[in-house]
Amino acid sequence: MKSFDYVKPASIAEAIAAARTPGAAYLAAGTNLLDLMKGGVSRPDRLVDVTHLPGLGTIEKLADGGLRIGALVRNADLAHDAAFAKAYPAVAEALLSGASAQLRNAATVGGNLLQRTRCAYFYDVASACNKRAPGSGCDARGGHNDMHAVLGWSDGCIATHPSDFCVPLVALDAAVEIEGSKGRREIRLEDMHLLPGTTPEQETVLEPGDLIVALKLPAEARNFASHARYLKVRERTSYAFAVASAAAHLTLANGRIEQARIALGGVAAKPWRAREAEELLVGREVTDQNFRRAADAALAAAKPSGDNAFKIELARRIVVRALALAAAGTPERSPALPASPFSIHSGALHDA
Amino acid sequence: MNHSISLTVNGVRRDIALTDPRVTLLDLLREQLDLTGTKKGCDRGQCGACTILVDGRRINSCLALAISHDGAAVTTIEGVARGDELHPLQAAFIAHDGFQCGFCTPGQIMSALGLINEGQAGCDAERIREGMSGNLCRCGAYAGITEAVREVQQQLEAKERRVA
Numbered sequence: 296m297k298s299f300d301y302v303k304p305a306s307i308a309e310a311i312a313a314a315r316t317p318g319a320a321y322l323a324a325g326t327n328l329l330d331l332m333k334g335g336v337s338r339p340d341r342l343v344d345v346t347h348l349p350g351l352g353t354i355e356k357l358a359d360g361g362l363r364i365g366a367l368v369r370n371a372d373l374a375h376d377a378a379f380a381k382a383y384p385a386v387a388e389a390l391l392s393g394a395s396a397q398l399r400n401a402a403t404v405g406g407n408l409l410q411r412t413r414c415a416y417f418y419d420v421a422s423a424c425n426k427r428a429p430g431s432g433c434d435a436r437g438g439h440n441d442m443h444a445v446l447g448w449s450d451g452c453i454a455t456h457p458s459d460f461c462v463p464l465v466a467l468d469a470a471v472e473i474e475g476s477k478g479r480r481e482i483r484l485e486d487m488h489l490l491p492g493t494t495p496e497q498e499t500v501l502e503p504g505d506l507i508v509a510l511k512l513p514a515e516a517r518n519f520a521s522h523a524r525y526l527k528v529r530e531r532t533s534y535a536f537a538v539a540s541a542a543a544h545l546t547l548a549n550g551r552i553e554q555a556r557i558a559l560g561g562v563a564a565k566p567w568r569a570r571e572a573e574e575l576l577v578g579r580e581v582t583d584q585n586f587r588r589a590a591d592a593a594l595a596a597a598k599p600s601g602d603n604a605f606k607i608e609l610a611r612r613i614v615v616r617a618l619a620l621a622a623a624g625t626p627e628r629s630p631a632l633p634a635s636p637f638s639i640h641s642g643a644l645h646d647a
Numbered sequence: 648m649n650h651s652i653s654l655t656v657n658g659v660r661r662d663i664a665l666t667d668p669r670v671t672l673l674d675l676l677r678e679q680l681d682l683t684g685t686k687k688g689c690d691r692g693q694c695g696a697c698t699i700l701v702d703g704r705r706i707n708s709c710l711a712l713a714i715s716h717d718g719a720a721v722t723t724i725e726g727v728a729r730g731d732e733l734h735p736l737q738a739a740f741i742a743h744d745g746f747q748c749g750f751c752t753p754g755q756i757m758s759a760l761g762l763i764n765e766g767q768a769g770c771d772a773e774r775i776r777e778g779m780s781g782n783l784c785r786c787g788a789y790a791g792i793t794e795a796v797r798e799v800q801q802q803l804e805a806k807e808r809r810v811a
Contacts, residue, residue: 301650301668301714322715329671329710330691342668344715371704375767395781396762398692400704401711533780631773 296332300341307348307474307506314343315476315504321345323367324401326394327410335420336411336427351405351508354379360514363472366405366507370460371396373404374629383467383516384625385523385542389459392527392634395534405507408461408471408484409499412454412564413536415439425451426495440601442538445610446594447563452495453600454564456488459634461566463525463542466558467516472509475502481511488565498564519544519556521644523625526617527560527634528609537561539610540634543617545576552576552585557593557618562610569593572614581622583615590614652717656680657726665714672716673697673708676723684724684753688783695782698754698761699723705761707781724753727760735802736760739795747786758782759796763803770800 304310314321318340322328331337345351351367354376362382364373373379374390394402416422416434423432435443435453443453461484469484487499501507527540540560546553555576557569572593579585590611597607616636624644632638650665661680673690676682676699685708688696692710699708700722727734736756739745746752758779768774775796776789784792 296669299668322712324710325712325715326692326707326710329712333691342712344712346715371765375765395695396765396778397695397698397705397707397758397781398710400761401706533777631771632777 297335297338299339301344302341303344303347305348307350307508310343310345310348311474311476311504311506313341314506316341317503319343319503321506323403323406324369326398326402327406331411331418334418336418345506357511357514360517362512362516364404364510364512366403366509368404369400370394370402370404370407371399374399380629382520383463383512383523384520384629385463385525385544385621386460386467386512388629388633389463389525389527389540389542391629392525392540393459404460404510407458408487408507408510409501410456410458411498413457414443414454417454426454426491426498429494429496436601438601441603441605442536442561443600443603444563445597445599445603445606446559446567447490447565448600449491449493449495451493452491452564454491454495455561456563456565457536457561458566459525459527459537459540459560461488462540462558462560463523463544464510464512465566465568466542466544466556467519468513468556469516470511470513471507472511473501473505474508475505479508484510485566485568491564495564518546518554521625522547522621524617524620525634526613526620526636528613528636532632532635532637539606539613541610541614541617543614543621545618545621547581547622550580552579552581552622555589555618557589557614559593559610559614562597562606569614571595576618583619586615586618587611589618650714652714654713654716654718655720656682657722663713668712668714670713671709672699672701672711672713672721675713676708676721682723682725685757686750686753688751688754693783694751694754695758696751696754698757698782700757700761700764703764705758722757722760724757727756734760735799736763736795739798740792743791743795743798744788745791745795746784746788751782751784751786755779755782755784755792759792759799762796763800768796768800770797770804772797775800 320339380387529535544556572589686696688694
């Protein structure tokens, strides 16, 4: 690991001032960053440790019915917060389906949003990677790319965003509160991550020094609590990144769908909202045929970026399955194998 | 550059001078404090061999910078027995053949301690397996590990019932 200066700011303003200079990076839990630094993929000159900053570790209900989650809330604490899991069950299920218990205990909400791709060529410093070394090329294009993107990719980069957490968040119109040198601002999470285009090294709209201070869920996000699921196909049942995943949220009235919120994970460089699919479901009955039409719409623009044509049909099926399980009702408790499509036990329902 | 931190390690306060901010909790324990029970497996957060408790929560010590944990309370495998009396999890791992080579065992036991503290799995074998999925065992002693954790959880629940 390259040597670095360690800075421990006492306030957010100090943190921003210290992190604005080129070569600086924020350190939260470090579960992703330290791994990247050990491999020489990330080589910061300065680490600005934000883990001790005051005021970033609370979950608060807002007057407008929304929820504000501090950036330093740990993944495990959020997932196991009973009120949170009841109101946003698919988000809790997504959190519990990610990484391992040890990593969830350490990893933070803000860090999760900013985790880097798991593309093996990005991780391997001997490989060409436009994201790690702009202009060097992309060895994933002619390499092992069955796990890579099928939506929104470019000739320069076919990596995917690995977060599970972000998928239901984007479906629920979550927003990110950012503090930077020009003050505080709020953007939609959906707008934070960028597609690769010709600049895959630019992964988000964040500017130097920008610090995520909180995540916000709007009041309407609670409306889906009774019909919300996250499903994730992995190469093994636990402790693996998604090959493809989907978050499905529905509101139902008299057997018909009033509203739908759908997003996909593991298929693009950002968590992928499927608005066309949502619109097709409004006013429709709960049938496999309608879910299949929605899934076809969600993947209409998909094309293989390598040996991964299978992921397109897989993603369609995971959308259909997630919608069917959401329609059946949210389990009262997160399943023993969170987000697993192979979990046969659904248990009692959320509002039964 | 010199940074000093203090940690409470297995109940004992330690004032530690760090000569380099790159030192992880894992390397600090093994190289500077001579607590080699915590194992270095992958060193990348994938195997769980380095699992310890920090402020009562299990984490991968290989992915935690020591300098960022000033003031923390750390529990390692060296801190779980009471003198010569094994911790119930240690005894259960022996009784259920929860290991062969033993390299992953300190991490497994610390992870199991964390799992039981978290109170999410209970005696459900599926939830125990899921909750222990961050600890790999190359010998494949998973069946014995699950049984050992379940037995200790059962003992604990029986004890709680007696108290209540």
